[in-house]
Amino acid sequence: MNSNNLSEIKDILFDLCSLSGVSGDEREVSKYCADYLSVYAEGNVEIDEFNNVVAVFGNENADKTILLDAHIDRIGFIVRNIDDNGFISVDKVGGVDLRTALDAPVIVHGKENLNGIICCMPPHLSDGKEDTAAEIDKIHIDLGLPVKRVKELVNLGDDVSFKAKPVELLNNRVTASALDNRAGVCALLRTAAIIGSKNNQNKKPLPFKVVILLSCQEETFAFGAKTRSFDIAPDEAICVDVSFSNQPSVSGQYSNIKLGKGPMLCVSPNLDRDMYNRIMSVAEKLEYEYQTEIAAGTTGTNADYIAVSRSGVKTAVISVPQKNMHTQAEIVDLNDINKTGKLIAAYLCHISECGENDYE
Amino acid sequence: MNNIELLKELCSSNGISGNEKNIRDIIISEIKDYVTEYQIDNLGNIIAFKKGKKRAEKKLMISAHMDEVGFIVTDITSDGLIKFDEVGGIDRRVLLGRRVIIENKTVGVIGVKPIHLCNSDEKKKIPSYDSMYIDIGADSKEEAEKFVSLGDNIAFESFYEDNGFTIKSKALDDRAGCFLMTEMIKSKLEYDMYFTFVTQEEVGLRGSKVAAYTVNPDFAIVLESTTAADVPDVSVEKQVCSVGNGAVIGYMDRRTIYDRGMIERAKILSENNNIKLQFKKAVAGGNDAGSIHESRGGVRTLAISLACRYLHSSLSLIAKSDLDDVYNLALLLSEDICGGRL
Numbered sequence: 082m083n084s085n086n087l088s089e090i091k092d093i094l095f096d097l098c099s100l101s102g103v104s105g106d107e108r109e110v111s112k113y114c115a116d117y118l119s120v121y122a123e124g125n126v127e128i129d130e131f132n133n134v135v136a137v138f139g140n141e142n143a144d145k146t147i148l149l150d151a152h153i154d155r156i157g158f159i160v161r162n163i164d165d166n167g168f169i170s171v172d173k174v175g176g177v178d179l180r181t182a183l184d185a186p187v188i189v190h191g192k193e194n195l196n197g198i199i200c201c202m203p204p205h206l207s208d209g210k211e212d213t214a215a216e217i218d219k220i221h222i223d224l225g226l227p228v229k230r231v232k233e234l235v236n237l238g239d240d241v242s243f244k245a246k247p248v249e250l251l252n253n254r255v256t257a258s259a260l261d262n263r264a265g266v267c268a269l270l271r272t273a274a275i276i277g278s279k280n281n282q283n284k285k286p287l288p289f290k291v292v293i294l295l296s297c298q299e300e301t302f303a304f305g306a307k308t309r310s311f312d313i314a315p316d317e318a319i320c321v322d323v324s325f326s327n328q329p330s331v332s333g334q335y336s337n338i339k340l341g342k343g344p345m346l347c348v349s350p351n352l353d354r355d356m357y358n359r360i361m362s363v364a365e366k367l368e369y370e371y372q373t374e375i376a377a378g379t380t381g382t383n384a385d386y387i388a389v390s391r392s393g394v395k396t397a398v399i400s401v402p403q404k405n406m407h408t409q410a411e412i413v414d415l416n417d418i419n420k421t422g423k424l425i426a427a428y429l430c431h432i433s434e435c436g437e438n439d440y441e
Numbered sequence: 442m443n444n445i446e447l448l449k450e451l452c453s454s455n456g457i458s459g460n461e462k463n464i465r466d467i468i469i470s471e472i473k474d475y476v477t478e479y480q481i482d483n484l485g486n487i488i489a490f491k492k493g494k495k496r497a498e499k500k501l502m503i504s505a506h507m508d509e510v511g512f513i514v515t516d517i518t519s520d521g522l523i524k525f526d527e528v529g530g531i532d533r534r535v536l537l538g539r540r541v542i543i544e545n546k547t548v549g550v551i552g553v554k555p556i557h558l559c560n561s562d563e564k565k566k567i568p569s570y571d572s573m574y575i576d577i578g579a580d581s582k583e584e585a586e587k588f589v590s591l592g593d594n595i596a597f598e599s600f601y602e603d604n605g606f607t608i609k610s611k612a613l614d615d616r617a618g619c620f621l622m623t624e625m626i627k628s629k630l631e632y633d634m635y636f637t638f639v640t641q642e643e644v645g646l647r648g649s650k651v652a653a654y655t656v657n658p659d660f661a662i663v664l665e666s667t668t669a670a671d672v673p674d675v676s677v678e679k680q681v682c683s684v685g686n687g688a689v690i691g692y693m694d695r696r697t698i699y700d701r702g703m704i705e706r707a708k709i710l711s712e713n714n715n716i717k718l719q720f721k722k723a724v725a726g727g728n729d730a731g732s733i734h735e736s737r738g739g740v741r742t743l744a745i746s747l748a749c750r751y752l753h754s755s756l757s758l759i760a761k762s763d764l765d766d767v768y769n770l771a772l773l774l775s776e777d778i779c780g781g782r783l
Contacts, residue, residue: 168673178556180567181538184754186599196602198609198756201535203668206679211533214565221673223750225607225758244600245540248548250578251588256540256550329522329574330554341580381557404576406557408538410550412576 087253087415093117094267094418095247098257101190103157103240104174104301107132110153110263114295117270121277122293123286133305134295135313138276139287146290148315148394149272149425150306150383151265151322152299155258156407158220158241160189167228168200168221171241175300180214181408186244187222191235196244197222245409253415254340260411262299264401264418265321268344269293271422276429288433299383306383310390317356317395319425320384323413324374324400334375338402340414343370344421345400349380351388353395360397360424363431369424374400399425442624442764445603447471451616455545455596457511458528458644461485463545464507468619468638472626476636486652487638493630498781502635502658502740503625503771504649504729505618505665506642509611510753512595514543517586521579523549525595526570529643533567535754540598541575547588548598549577597755607684607760614752615642617759618664621768628772632779642729646696649729653736660703660778661742662771665728666759667691667721669748678722682748685760687717688767689746693724696731703743703774706783710773717766719748745771 102110111132119126124137134153156175163169169189173179183201188194200221222241224231247257257263273293278284292313296305310318324345325335338345346364348357364371379385380398388396401421404412442448447467456464465487472489473479479489487507510529517523523543537553552574556564575595579585601610610616622636635656640648653661671683682689690707692699711718734742745767750758777783 164673166671166673170673176556178538178553180534180556180564181553183532184535184751184756185538186756196600196604196609198751198758200672201532201751201754202672202675203670203681203752206670206675212567214534214567219674223672223758225604225609227606230606246600248540250548250550250576251584252578252580254578256548325555325558328552328554328576329520330572331558335558404555405538405550405553406555408553410538410540410553410576412550412578 087419090267090271090415090418091249091255093270094255094263097263097267098247098259101240101242102153102155103242104154104298106240107153107297111295114153114266114270118273118293120280121273123277123279131305132297133309135309136273136293138291138293139289141290143289146292146313146315147429148292148294148310148313148318148387149269150294150296150318150320150387151269152262152305152383153266153295154297154300155242156300160235160237160239160241163231163235165228167226167231168223169235170221173217176407178407179217182215182220185409187241188244189222189224189235190240193234195224195234197224243409250412252341254412255415256410256412258409258411260403260413261323261406264323264403264413266295268321268401268418268421271419272425275423275426287429291429296383303383303386307386310387310394314391315394318387320382320387320396320398321421322382322398322400323403323406325406326402326404328404338372340402340404341416342372344417344424345372345374345402347374347376347380347398347400349376351379351385352397356395356397360428363428364424367427369420371424447623448616448620449601451620452601452610452612455542456507456509457594457596458508458641460594461507461640468623471623475626482651482655484648484651485640486648488652488655489626489636491626491630491634491636493632493634495632497632497634497779499659499778501775501778502637502653502656502661503622503775504637504639504652504661504663504733505622506615506639506648506729507619508640508643510643511597514589514591514593514595517582517589519582521581521585523575523577523585523589525575529753531753536573537567539755541595542598543589543595544593547577549575552576599755607758609756609758611755611757613749613757613759614666617666617747617764621664621764624768625772631776634775634779639729646729646732650732650736653733653740657737658740661733661740662775663728663730663733663742663744664767664771665744665746666749666752667746668726668752669750672750681723681725682719682721684748684750684758685762686719686748687763688770689719689721689748690743691721694727695725696727697734697742699743700741702783703741706777707743707770707774711770714769714773716770718770
C-alpha cells in the first residue's frame with residue numbers, strides 16, 4: 082500500500098463496510114481480512130471457530146509478543162419471530178440506536194441477503210408521539226414478500242444489519258454503517274501492510290512476534306478479545322477502536338476532538354501510562370498528528386478485558402475519531418485511518434529499534 | 442405494466458415540491474410522441490391532451506402529482522453544518538441518521554448525538570427540526586457554501602428494489618401515479634382525455650388547483666398513493682387499507698367527499714372485470730381531489746389509490762399487483778365517463 086494512497090484505504094474501507102458481520106456471524110468480513118493479511122504476514126493467518134482472525138507477523142519464536150486488536154463485528158439485530166403476515170420481530174445485538182430505526186433500510190441475512198424496511202406508523206396513527214423513539218419490542222421488519230417466502234428464506238436467529246452504502250463526503254470523510262469498527266480494522270490492515278515483509282524481500286521482519294487479532298463479538302460481550310488474548314498471552318497490547326469526535330450537542334472533552342486531526346491516544350487508569358508516553362513520543366518525534374482522550378474509568382473497548390487477561394497485559398487504546406456512532410450515518414476521515422495505521426507501525430519499529438525510514 | 446423501469450427512473454430522480462423539473466423532463470420525454478398536444482403552465486404542471494378513437498361525451502381529467510416530500514436548506518452554521526426544514530409533512534422519527542442529497546449533487550447525513558453520550562431522556566427523544574442538521578463533511582461555513590446555498594432542495598437518498606411482489610423506494614407517492622398515467626397515455630385510448638401531471642401537492646394541493654381551472658373538466662380521476670397501515674401493532678380497523686388488496690377508494694377524507702356515482706360505478710366495474718378493490722377504513726389524509734373537485738363550478742371527482750406503506754419517508758412500499766388493479770379500474774372508469782355512461 083502506498084503511504085499516501087488514501088484511495089486505496091477508501092476502497093478497502095468501503096469493502097469492509099459493505100460486508101456483513103453482526104456480532105456472532107463475522108464469517109464474511111473475517112474471510113476478506115484474512116485474505117488481505119495473508120499477503121503480508123510472515124507467520125500463520127487463521128480464522129478460528131469463533132470467526133476471529135489471527136495473523137502472526139515478525140519473529141514468531143521471539144520471547145516478546147505484542148497484540149494488536151480491533152474488533153471486526155458490527156451492531157445489528159437478531160431475528161426472534163416471524164408473524165403470520167411475514168413481519169419479522171428482532172432484538173438488538175449491541176447498542177443499536179433506536180432513534181434511527183423507524184423506516185430504516187435493513188438487510189436481513191437469511192438464506193440470501195434480503196432488503197427490508199423497519200415498519201413505521203403512518204402519521205395519522207402516531208398521535209403526538211413524534212418526539213419519542215421506537216422501543217425494541219415495537220420494531221418489525223417488512224421484506225415485502227409473501228409470508229411463505231419469508232419463512233423459506235429467513236430463520237430465527239438470522240442477523241439483520243442496517244443498509245447504508247458507503248459514500249464519500251467532502252474532505253476525505255466517508256459515511257457508512259459499521260465504521261465502528263471497520264475503520265479500526267482498516268487501520269490495522271494498513272499497519273499490516275507496512276510491517277509485513279512476506280511480499281517484500283527488502284523489508285526486515287520485526288524482531289518480536291506481533292499478532293493482529295481481528296476479534297469477534299465485541300459489541301455484545303467482548304468474547305473474542307477475552308478468549309483470544311488468553312491464548313495469545315501478549316506482553317503488550319494495542320487496542321484499535323473508534324471514539325467520539327466533536328459534533329453538535331457533544332460537550333466536554335470530545336468537543337475538542339476533530340476529524341482529520343489524527344488518532345486519539347487514550348489515557349485511562351486501566352491502561353499503561355508508559356505505553357501511552359512511548360506512543361506519544363513516537364508521534365511527536367515523527368510529527369504525526371494525534372489527539373488525547375481521557376477515560377476516567379474503563380475505556381468501553383476490548384482493552385478493558387485484554388488488560389486483565391491472565392496475569393495482566395500492558396495495554397494502550399488508539400482510536401479513530403468518529404461522528405454519529407452506532408448509527409447508519411457514522412462518519413470518519415480517511416486521513417485518520419491512515420495516520421492510525423502508520424502510527425502503530427511506527428511505534429512497533431521504534432521499540433524494535435529499526436531505522437526510522439523502515440516504517441514509512 | 443409495459444415499462445416498469447420508468448417507475449424506477451421516476452422514483453430515483455428528485456423533485457421536491459416547487460422544484461419538479463427533473464420529473465417533468467422525464468415525463469415529457471416519455472409522453473411527447475404519444476400525446477396530441479401538451480403545455481407546461483405557470484406553476485410547472487404538464488397539461489396533456491390525447492385524442493382517442495372517439496370524441497368524449499364528457500370531459501375527463503386524470504391527474505397525478507410529480508412532487509415528493511423533502512427538505513429545504515434554511516441556514517448554514519459556522520461549523521459548516523446544514524440546517525433545514527421539511528417540505529411537506531414528514532414524521533421526525535424517520536429522519537435521524539438518514540442519507541440525503543442536496544440539489545442532486547452534495548451527499549450528507551442527518552446527524553445524531555452518539556447514544557453513548559446521551560442521558561436517559563435524550564436516548565428516547567427525537568429532536569425538533571431546529572436542532573437537527575445535515576453533515577456534508579465541511580468544516581466551515583465558507584467551505585459548505587461552495588457546495589450548498591440557502592433554499593437548496595434536499596431529497597432522501599435511498600434505493601429502489603422490485604422483488605417481483607413489491608416495490609420499495611422513496612417517492613412512490615406519487616411517482617407511481619405519474620407512471621400509471623404514462624402507461625395510459627401510451628395505450629390506444631377509446632376517447633379523448635386530458636392528463637395533468639401536477640406540482641406542489643405536498644404543500645397544499647396547489648398545482649392541481651390551477652390545472653383543473655385550465656382544463657375545466659366535467660369529471661376528474663386522481664391517481665394517488667395512500668397510507669396503508671397494515672403493519673404489526675395496528676388493529677385491523679385502523680389499518681386504513683392493505684398492500685396487495687387492490688385499488689383503494691375512500692368515501693371521504695379530510696379534503697373531499699367523493700362522488701357517489703363514480704364510487705358505485707367503480708364497484709360494478711371491479712366486480713365485472715375481476716379487479717381487486719378495497720375501501721379506505723379511515724377518514725384521513727387528503728389529495729389533489731380536494732382542490733380539483735372545488736374547481737370553478739365543481740367537478741365530479743374520485744381518487745383511485747395505491748396502498749402504500751411508510752409514505753412520506755425515505756423508503757416506502759407498494760404491491761405490483763395493486764399497480765395493475767389501479768390501472769385497469771382507472772381505464773375502465775374513464776371509458777364509462779367519457780362515453781357518457783355516468
